[in-house]
Amino acid sequence: MGRLFGTDGVRGLAGTELTKELAFGLGRAAVIALGHHRPDTPTFVVGRDTRASGEWLEAALAEGICSAGGDVILAGVQTTPAVAFLTTDLGAASGVVISASHNPPEYNGIKFFAGSGYKLPDEIEDEIESLLDAPATDAAPGSPRPLTEGSERYLSHLLRAAGAPLDGMTIVVDCANGAASKAAPEVLRRLGAEVHAIFDRPDGDNINAGCGALHPEVVAAEVVRQGADAGVAHDGDADRALFADANGDVIDGDQVLAACAIAAKEEGRLAGNNVVTTVMANLGFRRAMERHGIEVVATKVGDRYVLEEMLRTGAVLGGEQSGHVIFADHATTGDGILTAVAFLSLAAKRDVSVADLASCMRRFPQVIENVGVSDPGRLDEVEAVWEAVRAAEVALGDGGRVLVRASGTEPLVRVMVEAEAENDARRHTQAIADVVRSTLG
Numbered sequence: 001m002g003r004l005f006g007t008d009g010v011r012g013l014a015g016t017e018l019t020k021e022l023a024f025g026l027g028r029a030a031v032i033a034l035g036h037h038r039p040d041t042p043t044f045v046v047g048r049d050t051r052a053s054g055e056w057l058e059a060a061l062a063e064g065i066c067s068a069g070g071d072v073i074l075a076g077v078q079t080t081p082a083v084a085f086l087t088t089d090l091g092a093a094s095g096v097v098i099s100a101s102h103n104p105p106e107y108n109g110i111k112f113f114a115g116s117g118y119k120l121p122d123e124i125e126d127e128i129e130s131l132l133d134a135p136a137t138d139a140a141p142g143s144p145r146p147l148t149e150g151s152e153r154y155l156s157h158l159l160r161a162a163g164a165p166l167d168g169m170t171i172v173v174d175c176a177n178g179a180a181s182k183a184a185p186e187v188l189r190r191l192g193a194e195v196h197a198i199f200d201r202p203d204g205d206n207i208n209a210g211c212g213a214l215h216p217e218v219v220a221a222e223v224v225r226q227g228a229d230a231g232v233a234h235d236g237d238a239d240r241a242l243f244a245d246a247n248g249d250v251i252d253g254d255q256v257l258a259a260c261a262i263a264a265k266e267e268g269r270l271a272g273n274n275v276v277t278t279v280m281a282n283l284g285f286r287r288a289m290e291r292h293g294i295e296v297v298a299t300k301v302g303d304r305y306v307l308e309e310m311l312r313t314g315a316v317l318g319g320e321q322s323g324h325v326i327f328a329d330h331a332t333t334g335d336g337i338l339t340a341v342a343f344l345s346l347a348a349k350r351d352v353s354v355a356d357l358a359s360c361m362r363r364f365p366q367v368i369e370n371v372g373v374s375d376p377g378r379l380d381e382v383e384a385v386w387e388a389v390r391a392a393e394v395a396l397g398d399g400g401r402v403l404v405r406a407s408g409t410e411p412l413v414r415v416m417v418e419a420e421a422e423n424d425a426r427r428h429t430q431a432i433a434d435v436v437r438s439t440l441g
Contacts, residue, residue: 009111027064052204069139176212
């Protein structure tokens with residue numbers, strides 16, 4: 001059996017892969033594991049998104065924690081970054097989020113944070129996994145208690161991060177029927193904006209369904225319909241944000257990261273004069289950073305790798321094209337609502353539109369094709385694929401970029417080409433994908 005913990009916790013179909021028994025076992029094992037690393041009884045802050053399965057998973061997880069002597073602070077429906085914040089704010093030993101983020105409603109997940117607000121180290125996750133079948137402990141049972149002021153604590157934290165009020169701005173917020181359904185509109189209203197919230201009526205089964213950050217065109221269309229100044233779209237657990245300008249054009253994470261990095265440098269806040277992103281960052285992002293004398297540090301795809309590199313280098317800003325942006329001065333993880341506060345208040349502070357902010361970089365046409373293969377691990381050894389890659393790189397010269405990589409989670413090879421013209425990007429993507437399909441399919 002493979003490792004239970006993936007890059008973002010334990011995930012699976014609720015009720016079949018992620019069961020009550022597994023949730024109970026994870027809670028109990030986490031208390032035992034953390035007990036090996038600290039002298040006191042561990043307290044866990046537990047939050048969940050709006051999936052129907054969240055309630056019974058929360059109950060099972062809390063029961064497992066208490067059975068091993070841990071205490072539980074039940075924060076209720078909270079975003080992933082809110083749980084990370086509350087864990088440190090309350091001085092808890094760990095935070096636990098019950099969420100499958102952007103995945104469909106039938107999935108769920110369990111992710112642990114350390115007391116620092118950062119994801120648990122791999123070695124402690126491995127220890128938890130190894131203790132799932134450990135014998136029962138003789139510790140006195142712990143107890144659960146509700147946290148009534150958690151949302152207000154988090155909102156106050158977000159408000160402190162704003163660079164300017166949003167008076168006079170009209171903003172559409174797509175809450176993805178998820179954990180941000182109350183907090184995201186509320187914080188923008190408190191900053192002075194007129195807010196139109198959409199997909200803010202979660203029913204347990206509609207999270208991420210045709211809305212949110214996976215479908216930014218939805219909020220973009222609503223911005224145009226409402227005549228709003230901007231739109232923001234979150235995913236189910238609100239650790240990411242994408243935007244739309246008044247014309248209905250989508251603004252992705254690369255553009256947000258570029259604008260925030262340039263502003264931070266101009267204001268003397270960009271420690272180390274670098275920004276961390278992934279290999280998927282658009283070529284236009286790299287060009288914009290080069291023009292402004294900002295070093296780009298690239299990692300593997302995944303916000304955990306961005307954060308690891310930020311911690312290693314002391315960078316204060318990092319993120320992904322998908323909308324995960326990490327502001328290390330304010331948070332320990334990607335926070336979509338914090339990103340909205342930072343980006344929108346930057347526009348307000350400079351008295352410009354979000355389109356003006358996004359124009360700091362030109363987004364190169366980027367075409368991606370996911371090719372199903374039998375064994376992605378063989379990619380490196382198939383010379384025909386790399387011959388096709390080299391041919392595309394020669395043809396594109398300095399006017400494009402090619403990235404071919406095996407997926408770490410699915411039997412896929414991802415082919416990405418950027419070029420000055422979209423037709424060129426499509427042509428080269430197709431040529432490489434055809435070789436991948438014929439040699440690895």
